[in-house]
Amino acid sequence: MPDRRVVVTGVGTINASTAGGRDALAGALALNRSAIGPVRGFDAAAFTSRLAAEVDDAILASLIDRDAARRLSRICRLALGACVLAVRDGNTGGTDHQSFDRVGVPGFNFIQDPIEYSIRTHHSNVDTYERLVIDDLKQAATVVAWTVYHIANRDEMMPRKAPRPVP
Numbered sequence: 038m039p040d041r042r043v044v045v046t047g048v049g050t051i052n053a054s055t056a057g058g059r060d061a062l063a064g065a066l067a068l069n070r071s072a073i074g075p076v077r078g079f080d081a082a083a084f085t086s087r088l089a090a091e092v093d094d095a096i097l098a099s100l101i102d103r104d105a106a107r108r109l110s111r112i113c114r115l116a117l118g119a120c121v122l123a124v125r126d127g128n129t130g131g132t133d134h135q136s137f138d139r140v141g142v143p144g145f146n147f148i149q150d151p152i153e154y155s156i157r158t159h160h161s162n163v164d165t166y167e168r169l170v171i172d173d174l175k176q177a178a179t180v181v182a183w184t185v186y187h188i189a190n191r192d193e194m195m196p197r198k199a200p201r202p203v204p
Contacts, residue, residue: 050062050119050122051092051096051097051100051115051118051119051122052072052090052092053072053073053090053091053092053093054066054070054072054090055096056092056096056099056100056118056122057122072090073088073089073090074088074089074090074091075087075088076088076089076091077091078091092115096118097111097114097115097118100117100118100121100122101114101117101118101121105117113183116180116183116184117187120145120184120188123145123146138198139200140200141197141198141199141200142197143195143196143197145184147177147180147181147184
């Protein structure tokens with residue numbers, strides 16, 4: 038197998054309302070409909086609430102090859118689906134992946150829960166090591182490593198957009 042390089046930096050969302058890039062999410066939110074409904078994914082009889090916002094399996098089925106989906110856990114199907122959407126959505130605006138996307142190299146942008154992302158300390162001199170959430174870092178490292186491994190071992194190259202001319 039020839040050496041391949043994978044640059045990870047894109048946006049895709051899979052949630053109970055929709056699957057897609059930022060336009061799909063904005064469209065779903067504009068409909069002003071609740072994504073909350075009866076739990077279908079497991080028996081919720083023992084719980085006080087039997088309502089949840091679940092990602093429909095049909096959404097995942099539309100994103101992932103059926104043979105691959107049979108071999109993957111639900112969390113892996115969700116992660117892979119988000120990666121597929123990130124490749125499709127590519128030009129999201131304002132993230133590090135744009136410079137790669139501009140020259141036709143697929144870019145990925147992994148977004149995690151914004152626990153302290155938009156507060157005053159973010160990317161400042163008081164954004165220090167002791168503020169790290171170790172479990173979040175472990176989860177993010179696992180998702181990125183899994184994604185990189187599977188992209189690097191694909192039989193075919195990742196889809197690419199045509200490079201844009203540099204102004």
